[in-house]
Amino acid sequence: MKKNNITKAEYLSSVLDDEAGTFEQRRILKELQQDDSMLSKVGNYSLIGEVLRNEEIPHVVQSNFLAGIQDKIANEETYDKTHITTNKNKLLNKSWHKPIVGMGMAAGLATIAIMSFSLISPPEPLQQQVDQSEGVNMIATTDEVDITTSSDPKVWREITKSYVEQHSKNAPSAMSSVRFVSYSSSY
Amino acid sequence: MGNSQTDLELVRLVQAGEKKAFDVLVLKYQQKVINIVMRYVRDQSTANDISQETFIKAYRGLKNFRGDSAFYTWLYRIAINTAKNHLVTMKRRLPLTDIDAQQAEQYDSATSLREIASPENELQKDEVHQAIIKSVQQLPDDLRTAISLREIEGFSYEEIAEAMGCPIGTVRSRIFRAREAIEEHIAPYMT
Numbered sequence: 001m002k003k004n005n006i007t008k009a010e011y012l013s014s015v016l017d018d019e020a021g022t023f024e025q026r027r028i029l030k031e032l033q034q035d036d037s038m039l040s041k042v043g044n045y046s047l048i049g050e051v052l053r054n055e056e057i058p059h060v061v062q063s064n065f066l067a068g069i070q071d072k073i074a075n076e077e078t079y080d081k082t083h084i085t086t087n088k089n090k091l092l093n094k095s096w097h098k099p100i101v102g103m104g105m106a107a108g109l110a111t112i113a114i115m116s117f118s119l120i121s122p123p124e125p126l127q128q129q130v131d132q133s134e135g136v137n138m139i140a141t142t143d144e145v146d147i148t149t150s151s152d153p154k155v156w157r158e159i160t161k162s163y164v165e166q167h168s169k170n171a172p173s174a175m176s177s178v179r180f181v182s183y184s185s186s187y
Numbered sequence: 188m189g190n191s192q193t194d195l196e197l198v199r200l201v202q203a204g205e206k207k208a209f210d211v212l213v214l215k216y217q218q219k220v221i222n223i224v225m226r227y228v229r230d231q232s233t234a235n236d237i238s239q240e241t242f243i244k245a246y247r248g249l250k251n252f253r254g255d256s257a258f259y260t261w262l263y264r265i266a267i268n269t270a271k272n273h274l275v276t277m278k279r280r281l282p283l284t285d286i287d288a289q290q291a292e293q294y295d296s297a298t299s300l301r302e303i304a305s306p307e308n309e310l311q312k313d314e315v316h317q318a319i320i321k322s323v324q325q326l327p328d329d330l331r332t333a334i335s336l337r338e339i340e341g342f343s344y345e346e347i348a349e350a351m352g353c354p355i356g357t358v359r360s361r362i363f364r365a366r367e368a369i370e371e372h373i374a375p376y377m378t
Binding site: 009010013014015016017018019020022025026029032033039040041042043044045046047048049050051052053054061062065066068069070072073076078079 | 206208216247319362363
């Protein structure tokens with residue numbers, strides 16, 4: 001118990017010299033508020049420093065000095081309510097219009113971009129786009145076999161194999177998938 | 188006495204509604220503030236009142252304190268202005284050698300101290316002073332050197348460690364033990 005007190009006071013000494021880490025500093029300052037004996041050390045250490053620095057007789061601070069201040073600020077409002085609420089209100093007042101303005105600007109830019117794109121590059125006929133796309137060839141290949149009428153598993157396997165090969169060739173980064181749908185109950 | 192992450196942390200705590208943290212700031216700076224105020228007024232009782240007013244004004248003004256300057260500089264400025272306002276109110280002359288907040292840090296209060304009245308105050312001041320000086324002289328060499336380098340020369344712990352050729356932890360311990368030993372000597376006068 002005594003050892004703990006000594007350690008605490010030692011940390012207080014270094015906190016007052018600004019030589020403790022943030023964690024210890026916060027811990028000690030928190031503890032100071034509940035420990036009057038530690039609190040009195042703050043005044044004493046400060047007095048010792050003053051005397052050593054000035055090498056002169058210090059003014060003796062009256063014992064009721066702190067109590068007088070405590071009495072006078074006892075009725076003062078604590079900060080968190082007034083100070084923080086005011087800031088919060090300011091933030092609230094400022095913040096509501098920002099997202100709306102931002103969204104409006106973004107929407108405007110998007111509209112302009114779409115319109116410009118449409119004007120600069122008129123759409124090609126759909127069939128021409130399809131012909132230029134290799135990916136669609138794969139679909140065209142699959143369309144050459146009438147899957148719906150074929151019941152031969154070999155045909156299905158070939159179609160699947162062909163699809164997977166083309167998929168790997170044309171879109172290696174995308175995962176290929178094949179979905180078979182049948183309404184037949186004969187197999 | 189540097190500023191002070193500790194001061195800023197205490198200010199932050201007060202601003203967060205922890206009034207008790209302000210007590211620490213009062214205890215830490217009461218001596219200094221009274222010394223400054225005594226430069227303007229010669230009566231100790233009046234100086235105490237002005238110093239108390241200084242701290243109350245500081246408490247009220249903490250909501251506007253942003254930490255742009257050091258807390259103690261800001262506090263000393265309040266002390267000087269409060270003392271000056273008092274003199275204006277009392278229609279007295281301002282001291283011929285005016286000081287500002289920065290100078291106040293190095294202020295040597297000897298002149299005004301010697302002019303203070305009240306025999307009891309004088310006796311007590313002298314006793315406290317003697318007790319501190321005597322106890323420092325009685326300290327073992329390593330403790331006396333450590334506390335002197337810290338308080339008189341204003342060295343950091345790292346600089347003291349280098350000067351004394353020991354680890355920082357040892358420096359911290361020596362300074363603390365020196366303070367404890369001195370505090371023991373002045374304790375009878377502080378009640």
